[in-house]
Amino acid sequence: MERLAKINNDESVPVHPDHDPRHPLVIFGDHRFCAGECLDVQRMAGPHMHSQIELNFVLRGRMSYWFDGRELTIDENRLCLFWGMIPHQVTDREEGTQFVCLYVPMSVLLGFPNLSRFRNAVFRGAVIEAMEMRPWESEVFKRWRDELLSGDAELMEIVRSELTARVMRIEREGWRDLREQGDAIASLGKRDADWVIHVEKMLRFIGEGALSEISAEDVGRAAGLHPNYAMTLFRKAVGMTINQAIIRHRLDTAQSLLIATDLPITEVAYESGFGSLSTFYEAFQRRFKEKPVLYRKRLRPSG
Template identity: 70%
Template sequence: MDKVAAPVSQDESVPAHPDLDPRHPLVVFGDHRFCAGETLVVQRMPGPHMHSQIELNFLLNGQMTYWFDGRELTIGAGRLCLFWGMVPHQVTDIEKDTRFVCLYVPMSVFLGLANLSQFRDAVFRGAVIEATVIRPFDQDIFLRWREELLQGDEGLTEIVRSELTARVLRIEREGWRDLREHAPAIAGLSSKDSGRAGHVEQMLRFIAEHALEDISVDHVARDVGLHPNYAMNLFKRAVGQTMNQAIARHRLDTARSLLISTDMSITNVAFESGFGSVSRFYEAFTARFGDRPSAFRRRMQAKADARGE
């Protein structure tokens, strides 16, 4: 799974649209593996993309700027950041020859860490977590993890999983900050529910893959074989938001990406993003982003024009 997305959707659950601008596609990866980016060279991306894993970026040299959930964040050499890939993101600017190690970690790794409730909740809520303590040997370790993951050896992959889990625990213990300045709320699985981490990951994946369809809590619960009431409560305890909130967030993130990356009409954006009503779309979009869809598009286009795109 490379950092630079090809200009086509790799997930057939995302509906195609004849107005989709091929120069700036919305890409949703269907890959859920524990893996590493094949290239070290950071490249500017043609449009936003999403994927289900937690993404870790260790910048080896240079500087890169992300468009992340409506904000621009610049990261320099020697910094380590992680975020949930289901929040639309895009590399918009780089210094020449910038290099990084990019790792993709399944959600189950985070759901299984019982002591990370506040940290994990921040990730689920769209934080860009930066480690405030970096060790001199971190660069060599991340390069080794990348090399071993690219070998495709299951035994090595399990070793990397254990070592990377320990590194995440150290980030939580030694200090971290949210580059988007979101105040995290406390959420997480109790010891009684710790064995259900796989179910929560499956629910998150089902929502990520089917949120643009006409789905409900019942559909999500049925997919994991749980009673809807239990599934709802389990999901809320683990993720810190309801299933309906998670579905709505994915739809709104998709809509925002389409507004930025295509010339699709507002009505078509609403329906392509899974909203059954244009008025409901306007209401939900304005409530979350503080702008009507048309005003948001004009503002983003003005920024792109100012950058000479």
């Protein structure tokens, strides 16, 4: 079967022939509201990453995810969301399982100060499941999908407002972290009107540049900010330092490479943006509590 990739509007297309099959597919979307065209859930060949917040509503059946080293199951009529920059992969599903897959820009979570605990759980790798669901949710999510795919600018703006409100209701009505790692952090106080744009620029710069040599100062400059102010703003908004976010992204990439490719450990380290093997080993073992080679053996899909 021909391996598939996603592009900005989430349409499935054949991988370009120059794509290196040793590497997992890493996607950086266009940061807009958009929807997946396919309703039928399919197993994925390997973990991938993208820039938006992803919402999955299971219309029927059941699906299993590999997410950051864990297997998680989502049942029928359940809604979950997570940050796409955390490596994830559909590993299994019941026959006939269908879902609605929607993509929301990270700026939605950044733009509301009352979402601070929720937002930080997401950026730290939580898989959020909504506790309160309504009988008509499936029809609403299918309508949102259809309207986002329609290309009608007015309808898409309506969906933007309604979907943003649905995310806010998850925080108000209750949620749980399927990885049991949700934690509260400090909320933002008074801020200027541009801080959301600045933080999104920094997150995007990290996502697109962490595999090269970048520093916290580089991230701040990319957002047009003084380094000290950038570091303070980023920590308040995201719940970690800029350097921690860079290391987090490099480790996310490394675990994806370990599982989805046969690259030697040394090459995994350098492909993930680490300047030395010792730095990679130290960071990897601190986070995953085991050596990369053992991690690969334990989590590599069978077959």
